[in-house]
Amino acid sequence: MITFDRVTVRYAEDGPPPLRDVTLTVEEGELCLVAGRTGAGKSTLLRAINGLVPHFTGGTLHGSVTVDGRDTRRHPPRDLADVVGVVGQDPLSGFVTDTVEEELAYGMEQLSLPPAVMRKRVEETLDLLGIAELRNRPLRTLSGGQQQRVAIGAVLTSHPRVLVLDEPTSALDPTAAEDVLAAVTRLVHDLGVTVVLAEHRLERVMQYADRLLYLPGDGRVVDGPPATVLTGVELAPPLVELGRLAGWDPLPLSVRDARRRAAELRGRLAEGAPPAPTPAPEPTAALSARKVVVRYPGTVAVAGVDLDLQVGQVVALMGRNGSGKSSLLWAVQGSGPRQGGTVTVTGSAGSVDPKSLPAHQARRQVGLVPQTPGDLLYLETVDGECHQADKETEAAAGTCRALLDQLTPGLPGDRHPRDLSEGQRLALALAVQLTAAPPVVLLDEPTRGLDYLAKRQFVSLVRGLAADGRSVVVATHDVELVAALADRVIVMADGEIVADGTTAEVMLASPAFAPQVAKVLAPAPWLTVDQVAAALVAQREPA
Structure with a gap:
């Protein structure tokens, strides 16, 4: 179904090619998992399947990529739209309509399918992905995970023979991720759809994969059964x-x-037990929120939540998609809507509500990295962003760059932020926010796009922030990250806090987490x- 014949891709003549002399074949009805370090070339491999590389991304492609008998050199993406469906890392950037139902129908409209067929497929897809209650919602009001499911659904309605997914579960809670992957595997086994799926959270996907394509980062692709390939790779x-x-x-x-x-x-482990958490010193409040309320048209996102954060503590904020996690973080930081309640940050400047401060001052009290980190980046180069972050926060020159290198070493300083992978862009935005060294740091899905080694570095960085006396909240669906990182876990549902305890207490009590x-x-x-x-x-x- 898909054939790469001696494929080499270069974006710059003097730079290393993300793909070098790659030859492989993906058979019809296979679920092929693509893995590798952040920035190793996974997205380039996926985009080559439908001709986005090089027709839209630029660069040069040597060799040939053939999909269902069509050579992508002679068939641009529009000529492959009836065969290949693609879902990128950032679903919002790919939406072209206003509401969920319109987005699900749009691709079929472009293929001139009859209205009766379109209506039937829309209903089937709404049920398949569990988003029927969202049909009339504006796309921009959805949570990141809800947007992810809509983006997948918009592709599925066209019934492609090849489905290309770039981190399809990165923004989904564990239960929603299982539902999406179950739907994908049904397409593979029941309809013979060929699926090529890139994912950093291999623990979610590897049991379903027929083959694993591992990119070490030197342009090669290691191809084989998942258990065999994983035996000798650093990412596991x-x-x-x-x-x-x-x-x-x-x-x-x-x-x-x-x-x-x-x-x-x-x-062997029966006689032992995990080490007990280090007894915390007398708790010192870093932030106190009382009766926080956030409303959007037709919904209450946060329903009178109380939240206390302690100095030196790492808190994981969990819950299903749409439970109110992001809305709570934005309300606490001061930039987002807050229709009720109070927030007080206690620091060297005394007690203050970030919402009462200008944006540049609020950032020094509470730093927030959003789910779409590109929203924080506006300059032409990585070096420019780092220099500006140092300047705005009056930090020592090189502070931001040093933080960035801890997360993703060796990122070229002259690269434009929009040309970075999702993980690299997130690392840059995180470094920019951390340069301000606020006493409270809020991170909304901060490990989307990060591989296992980058996550270890992230854990070390966050633990270092806590050791320096900062309070850190990480909103995430990544249960493995939470197990390694958090001192405390808070679970939200329907805008309320339904669980709050130590990491072991909360995670061991719930099969989902x-x-x-x-x-x-x-x-x-x-x-x-x-x-x-x-x-x-x-x-x-x-x-």
Whole structure:
């Protein structure tokens, strides 16, 4: 169905090619998973399938890409629209209409399908993705996860033979991600649709994949069965890391496979327990919010929430898509709507409500990185953004660049922010906000587009912020990140807080929020591979 024949892609003649002499074939009805470091070339590979590379992205393509017998050199994306459906990393940038129902119908209108067919497919897709209640909602009022599902639905209504998805679950809560992946696998197994899917959260997808295309970052593509390829790569989900630690061969790709083999490991760990959290010093308030209310036309996003944040604490804010997480963060920061309630930040300047301050001063009290980090970037180069961040916050020259290098090393300073991958753009926006060193830092889905190694660096950076006395809130659907990072977990639903406790208390009590290690080793209270590794090392050390 898809053939790459000695494909090399270059964006600059003197720069390294993201794809170098790539030859591979994806058969009809395969689910092919694409993985690799942030910026390794995954998006370039996906965009080459429907001709966006090089027809719209620029650069040069050597070799040939053939899809269903059509050579992309002679067939631009418009000629492949009936065969290939593409969903990019940023769904909002791809929308062309105003409401959900209109967006689902738009692609079919361009293919001149009969109205009766269009109506039937719209209804089927609304039900398939669980978004029927959103049909009349304006697209810009949806949460990031809801927008993601609409973008996928807009492609599915055209019934493409090839479906290309660039991080389709990055903005989805665990349950919604399972629903989307179940729908995708049904398309593969029941209709023979060929799916090429790039994803950083391999733990969500690898059990469904027929093949794994791994991009090491040097232009090559390593091709093979997922369990085989994952044996020798540096990027691996917790389940694979646990399998390596336990010496399992072949490596497990699902929790079920791992549990069947984990009896001996559970026995070895039975006498131990994860280390208890370090006792916190006397809690010191960094921010106090009372009775916060946020309303939008037709909905109450935040319904009278109380929130207390402590100095030196990392809080994970979780909940299904549309539960009010982002609205709460924007209301607390002061830039978003707040129809009721109070927010007080306590710092060196005394107690103040960020909403009462000019934007540049509010940023020094509460920093917020939104789900669409490009909203914070407005200059022509990476170096320009870093220099401006240092200047505006009166930080030492190079402060912003040093933070950026912790997240994604070696990013070219002359690159335009719009030419960065989603993960690189997010890292830049995060570095810009952290340069101001506010006492409270709010991060809305900060690891979208980041690979496992970048997430480890992110965890180290956030823990460093907490150690320096800052309060950090991370709104995320990434349960593996929360298990490794958070001191406390707050869960929201329908604009209210429904759970608030330590990370272990909240995550172990909910199958939806439990990380892979917890599912494999239950009922023992282990959350991360690092905890298990430390316990095994302690067993081997003499008493």
